[in-house]
Amino acid sequence: MSTRGMLIVLSGPSGVGKGTVRKAMLKKSSIRFDYSVSMTTRNMRPGEEDGVDYYFRTNEEFEDEIANGGMLEYAKYVDHYYGTPLKYVNEKLDKGIDVLLEIEVNGAMQVRDKMPDGVFIFLTPPDLPSLRRRITHRGTDDVKTIDKRMEQAKKEIEMMSNYDYAVVNDKIPNAVKKIEGIIRSEHLRVPRVIDKYKKIIGE
Ligand SMILES: Nc1nc2c(ncn2[C@@H]2O[C@H](COP(=O)(O)OP(=O)(O)O)[C@@H](O)[C@H]2O)c(=O)[nH]1
Numbered sequence: 741m742s743t744r745g746m747l748i749v750l751s752g753p754s755g756v757g758k759g760t761v762r763k764a765m766l767k768k769s770s771i772r773f774d775y776s777v778s779m780t781t782r783n784m785r786p787g788e789e790d791g792v793d794y795y796f797r798t799n800e801e802f803e804d805e806i807a808n809g810g811m812l813e814y815a816k817y818v819d820h821y822y823g824t825p826l827k828y829v830n831e832k833l834d835k836g837i838d839v840l841l842e843i844e845v846n847g848a849m850q851v852r853d854k855m856p857d858g859v860f861i862f863l864t865p866p867d868l869p870s871l872r873r874r875i876t877h878r879g880t881d882d883v884k885t886i887d888k889r890m891e892q893a894k895k896e897i898e899m900m901s902n903y904d905y906a907v908v909n910d911k912i913p914n915a916v917k918k919i920e921g922i923i924r925s926e927h928l929r930v931p932r933v934i935d936k937y938k939k940i941i942g943e
Pocket residue numbers: 751752753754755758759778779782813814815817822823824842843844845846847848
């Protein structure tokens with residue numbers, strides 16, 4: 741039996757670069773983790789794929805999943821449901837594989853209650869005008885949605901104090917290095933290391 745994997749929760753306002761940073765980390769593959777694909781009721785954007793970017797579901801399907809206890813956490817964000825399917829996360833952690841969740845703050849706080857051993861990282865923009873520029877530049881949202889996301893962003897940044905680490909996404913490689921450093925250090929925390937030794941000496 742391997743030691744249980746580590747749960748890494750990455751939050752931060754829409755458009756700050758969570759997806760970009762995660763993909764850059766996976767590509768470098770100097771740190772091994774699996775990404776938990778979320779479920780959502782929002783519309784699919786051009787280029788997105790069901791089961792890869794999200795599991796795209798109807799309201800009814802999502803609510804059934806909640807009722808059946810299938811979600812680790814879920815939240816409503818700008819009129820749509822988003823949530824983490826529980827089964828995948830548990831299966832990977834049980835196998836000793838680290839799992840990364842990319843979720844907004846309300847969901848992250850639910851995870852904190854259920855899995856307090858997780859590492860909670862908040863990715864933040866250098867300032868608000870650059871955040872708006874990034875969302876606008878991505879070209880996936882209309883002006884009304886961008887305004888809503890900016891309002892939400894201010895509220896989310898206020899929640900940063902609930903996280904273990906804050907990383908400014910100024911330049912992508914810098915943010916990647918910092919997050920990798922956090923993950924490496926977390927693996928060296930004494931309670932995790934002791935756990936591993938207990939397994940080795942068969943306690
Ligand atoms: N609570 C929760 N939030 C999620 C989940 N998946 C994505 N989100 C968050 O929902 C927000 C909106 O996501 P999305 O519409 O894809 O916009 P984007 O993050 O700007 O590309 C972001 O803050 C995501 O991190 C999830 O499974 N649970």
